[in-house]
Amino acid sequence: MLVISCPYCGDRPEIEFSYGGEAHVVRAPASVTDEEWTAFLYQRSNARGSYAERWRHAHGCGRFFNARRNTVTDFFEQTYKIGEAPA
Amino acid sequence: MTQKYRLATGGLIDRRVTVPFTFDGKAMTGHAGDTLASALLANGVHLVGRSFKYHRPRGIVSAGAEEPNALVGVGRDEGHYTPNLRATQVELYHGLRAESQNRTPSLERDVGSITDRLWRFFPAGFYYKTFMWPKGAWTKFFEPRIRAIAGLGRSPAAPDAARYAQIYAHCDVLVIGAGPAGLSAALAAAETGARVILCDEQPQFGGALLAEPGQSAWLAEQRARLAGFANITMLPRTIAFGYFPHNMIGLAQDLTDHQGETSDDAPRGRLWQVRAKQVITATGAIERPLVFPDNDRPGIMLADAARTYVERYAVKPGNRAVVFTAHDDAYRAAVSLHEAGVTIAAIVDLRESPEGPCLDAARAAGLPIRTHATIIGTEGNLRVAAVSVATIGAANAERIACDLVLMSGGFTPSVHLFSQSRGKLAFDPALDAFIPGTPAEPTIAAGAASGCQSLEAAIASGRAAGLSATGQAVAAPVAETVAAGFLGEVPHGRDPASVRAFVDFQNDVTAKDITLALAEGFRSIEHVKRYTTTGMATDQGKTSNMNALGIVSKSLGVPIPSIGTTTFRMPYTPIPFGYFAGYARGDLFEPVRETPIHAWAAEQGAVFEDVSLWKRARYFPRGAETMHEAVARECAAVRAGVGLFDASTLGKIEITGPDAAEFLNRMYVNAWTKLKPGRLRYGILLREDGFIIDDGVVGRIADDRFHVTTTTGGAARVLNMMEDYLQTEFTDLKVWLTSTTEQYAVIAVQGPRAREVIAPLVEDADISAAAMPHMSVVECRVAGVPARLFRVSFTGELGFEINVPADYGRAVWEAIDQAGQTHGIVPYGTETMHVLRAEKGYIIVGQETDGTATPDDVGLTWAIGKAKPDFVGKRALARTALASQTDRKQLVGLLTADPAEVLEEGAHLVADPAQPIPMTMLGHVTSSYWSAALNRSIALAMVRNGRARIGETLHVPLPGRSVAVTLTDPVFYDPEGARLDG
Numbered sequence A: 001m002l003v004i005s006c007p008y009c010g011d012r013p014e015i016e017f018s019y020g021g022e023a024h025v026v027r028a029p030a031s032v033t034d035e036e037w038t039a040f041l042y043q044r045s046n047a048r049g050s051y052a053e054r055w056r057h058a059h060g061c062g063r064f065f066n067a068r069r070n071t072v073t074d075f076f077e078q079t080y081k082i083g084e085a086p087a
Numbered sequence B: 001m002t003q004k005y006r007l008a009t010g011g012l013i014d015r016r017v018t019v020p021f022t023f024d025g026k027a028m029t030g031h032a033g034d035t036l037a038s039a040l041l042a043n044g045v046h047l048v049g050r051s052f053k054y055h056r057p058r059g060i061v062s063a064g065a066e067e068p069n070a071l072v073g074v075g076r077d078e079g080h081y082t083p084n085l086r087a088t089q090v091e092l093y094h095g096l097r098a099e100s101q102n103r104t105p106s107l108e109r110d111v112g113s114i115t116d117r118l119w120r121f122f123p124a125g126f127y128y129k130t131f132m133w134p135k136g137a138w139t140k141f142f143e144p145r146i147r148a149i150a151g152l153g154r155s156p157a158a159p160d161a162a163r164y165a166q167i168y169a170h171c172d173v174l175v176i177g178a179g180p181a182g183l184s185a186a187l188a189a190a191e192t193g194a195r196v197i198l199c200d201e202q203p204q205f206g207g208a209l210l211a212e213p214g215q216s217a218w219l220a221e222q223r224a225r226l227a228g229f230a231n232i233t234m235l236p237r238t239i240a241f242g243y244f245p246h247n248m249i250g251l252a253q254d255l256t257d258h259q260g261e262t263s264d265d266a267p268r269g270r271l272w273q274v275r276a277k278q279v280i281t282a283t284g285a286i287e288r289p290l291v292f293p294d295n296d297r298p299g300i301m302l303a304d305a306a307r308t309y310v311e312r313y314a315v316k317p318g319n320r321a322v323v324f325t326a327h328d329d330a331y332r333a334a335v336s337l338h339e340a341g342v343t344i345a346a347i348v349d350l351r352e353s354p355e356g357p358c359l360d361a362a363r364a365a366g367l368p369i370r371t372h373a374t375i376i377g378t379e380g381n382l383r384v385a386a387v388s389v390a391t392i393g394a395a396n397a398e399r400i401a402c403d404l405v406l407m408s409g410g411f412t413p414s415v416h417l418f419s420q421s422r423g424k425l426a427f428d429p430a431l432d433a434f435i436p437g438t439p440a441e442p443t444i445a446a447g448a449a450s451g452c453q454s455l456e457a458a459i460a461s462g463r464a465a466g467l468s469a470t471g472q473a474v475a476a477p478v479a480e481t482v483a484a485g486f487l488g489e490v491p492h493g494r495d496p497a498s499v500r501a502f503v504d505f506q507n508d509v510t511a512k513d514i515t516l517a518l519a520e521g522f523r524s525i526e527h528v529k530r531y532t533t534t535g536m537a538t539d540q541g542k543t544s545n546m547n548a549l550g551i552v553s554k555s556l557g558v559p560i561p562s563i564g565t566t567t568f569r570m571p572y573t574p575i576p577f578g579y580f581a582g583y584a585r586g587d588l589f590e591p592v593r594e595t596p597i598h599a600w601a602a603e604q605g606a607v608f609e610d611v612s613l614w615k616r617a618r619y620f621p622r623g624a625e626t627m628h629e630a631v632a633r634e635c636a637a638v639r640a641g642v643g644l645f646d647a648s649t650l651g652k653i654e655i656t657g658p659d660a661a662e663f664l665n666r667m668y669v670n671a672w673t674k675l676k677p678g679r680l681r682y683g684i685l686l687r688e689d690g691f692i693i694d695d696g697v698v699g700r701i702a703d704d705r706f707h708v709t710t711t712t713g714g715a716a717r718v719l720n721m722m723e724d725y726l727q728t729e730f731t732d733l734k735v736w737l738t739s740t741t742e743q744y745a746v747i748a749v750q751g752p753r754a755r756e757v758i759a760p761l762v763e764d765a766d767i768s769a770a771a772m773p774h775m776s777v778v779e780c781r782v783a784g785v786p787a788r789l790f791r792v793s794f795t796g797e798l799g800f801e802i803n804v805p806a807d808y809g810r811a812v813w814e815a816i817d818q819a820g821q822t823h824g825i826v827p828y829g830t831e832t833m834h835v836l837r838a839e840k841g842y843i844i845v846g847q848e849t850d851g852t853a854t855p856d857d858v859g860l861t862w863a864i865g866k867a868k869p870d871f872v873g874k875r876a877l878a879r880t881a882l883a884s885q886t887d888r889k890q891l892v893g894l895l896t897a898d899p900a901e902v903l904e905e906g907a908h909l910v911a912d913p914a915q916p917i918p919m920t921m922l923g924h925v926t927s928s929y930w931s932a933a934l935n936r937s938i939a940l941a942m943v944r945n946g947r948a949r950i951g952e953t954l955h956v957p958l959p960g961r962s963v964a965v966t967l968t969d970p971v972f973y974d975p976e977g978a979r980l981d982g
């Protein structure tokens, strides 16, 4: 079980969190083409290594936040609040 | 039976306490401090099991967790029976009942041993080769028979009667293993004030030193120092079985198991989930067997295990021993046994000219040593009786009678936990073994687990690990010369095809099996492992993996580091499931959600059904009514008079804030801006891919306040989705979301007389048809309780849903029930609710929809606010691929030709039931009921291009027949909606 650092609450065990998929995927406006919409909806980078992703401290403060996790080692590089830029 | 192999002095057993036990029903005694294995050996019992595949007689090989053979079932009854325990780890207790496994009818006479005679027909991969034909024979014939004879223990026939505890813990340093290295590490870390947990599988700390009487003073001193540290948590009888990410270690602590047949009030064991800043694995090393012909007879054991039985348990494992070794350590065992009165018939050393203090001691004791020699075969059926010893490469062998053979191929560091942590192993050519290399987690290996062989080196490495784990400076390691030993099959000069030299005792894998796999083209060690099953038994190859690697290495001429090693997986030793279940059993398995009305419904004899975690009243049978009869009566009562329904499980979310309406505009398909306070609207929620995820009635309480309802099962999902958009996407909106599901009881009063029933109870509101039309909401008092009164219908009848604070739910319910008596009010359950809504063609999300239905598919296009620039799912609905699809499944009604025929939900629809299989499916039945109001069956279905097919006949193929159905509009009852106004 991972230890995840909620930017609001600090280190907590993984069971308190729910996963939210890749971070920084900008919701496409209604005006985009079908191809652009499909890319937004379905295509994710699925990076090997450093990966920006969303978590929610579901059984805690309830806040969504972003993280960079290394998908090879499972260690977090950082977590940061929604709206903040990664360090 | 007397303990005739018990030594008169020495050991850590308490001779004053005699402990009776039985093995396969035979009464024996041991002493306090014994394991089951040492007590059996004290009684002269080596034969303890039959092997997995060949049913060969097998004896005790080791004195620890690595034991491959001595697997036993222990327990006083089925509720306390644990199979596959290693006798070497089972502490003896008064009255212990153990039985051997995999034998019929007895260990001595086992009919399954016929497979041993037929061994040539059971080569590696025989499952893959032999049983592929004829088709079906594997599952029907071969597998059941093979399972009956190949196996380990049996499952207990009753549920586990014991209780189990669980705990989370945090520490600065977790030290696994309390041998010399672990003790030194724990003390060094504790000196800095760090919080330390020290665990060890044994009942006493000391590790290998428990079998070293010469070190008892040092050990006593360390234990005394441990006791002086309040910051050390000591966990004896605790196995570290799993290394999980981010330094979380799973420990299984035996609490009362070792005490024997105690009450179940105290937990049997406790699962620890320890999060450690640093982990030190001081898990020791495991001696390797030597792979020689017929090396598996009872009485053939590891040299250091035999020494442990003498020194720690004061047991003589035999009378006349041959020692077979490639490592100096076995000479220490030979001297120990010699001093305990065992005749050492010969020490057979594979090495040409071994030298050193251990050999000197053996020579001084006058023990006969043969170097550059090997064992080419053994004799004896239920116990080894003799070995044949030959000089390597020579033809002549000498037969030496014996009842005990000690073997030592050297030591393999226990890197299991380090490997589980995904640390990289490094091959140490001096040791001929893998040792911990680059770690992946904050973890340090110490002592024999890191490759140390001398006591001084182990202590120094433990101390260094403890200091390093707490950020202290570390001295240079103690230099020592280590010895490797031997890997692989020993030279024996015999036809390799005609001998069986066992590598993996537990899975009955021989050196020949491995060379066969290589001859058949397998190269990867992972493939060889799976093909031969070597290392895949419950011991995970603790004693066999390195020998298997050695055979592969020699056969292929490839050095071991280039072959690599297989992955170690948790658990280190098998752990009973009860540890993992912990408290989550019976009533505590899963939370149960009950509504405020639940107790009333139970008192009325309601039959409940599970809806997610909720218990919902399904129907209220009267007398001997069947469900069908009760539901027909409830349906009729609602349509003709009035019914009372508990809708408290509906999800409820309070949405407030100046931008609440705009937030709903962006989330739901509907338009909300113009909805006036006091009005309701049926809302549909899509995912971003355009498919329906939830629905529910939404009330506008004020300009900045909405009362949103969701499906019972979708409440948490919808709130999470709303929070997601609010926090991460629509961050410009000032909105607050609050779950109010548990705060309101919801009482539905439905039927033409609903208004008459509640009117006398309503204060502060005019609920007349003129003042309160369908789809409106008013805040008022009902039965004196503040309420949000919805005029809404999920039945097609005049209806109200009364939301009151949960604590008042039952009181208001009873007041309405009382007021309704003169109107013939009837409580109804979810089954009636389903029928009534189906008669009206109202969908249930998750029943008519399956995550691939758009609003249009289920006939709800009218709900979409088409002028809105955006909402979740809007863009997806406009995708060309979706919008241009002409054969989407659409909601329709079905009427069977025979009105008495009630279709199966899930049944498929086809155009021609006579077409060949596989048929072309046109759709499926989503809901199907007997309609009391229509006096016939009705069904809803999703059918390709269904709306255009209304009026057509399709068919439901069933076994042996088919049912013709006519497609209709999904609204079966009161299509004009006239009844909504009562």
Ligand SMILES: [Zn+2]
Pocket: A006, A007, A008, A009, A010, A057, A060, A061, A062, A063
């Ligand atoms: Zn938090």
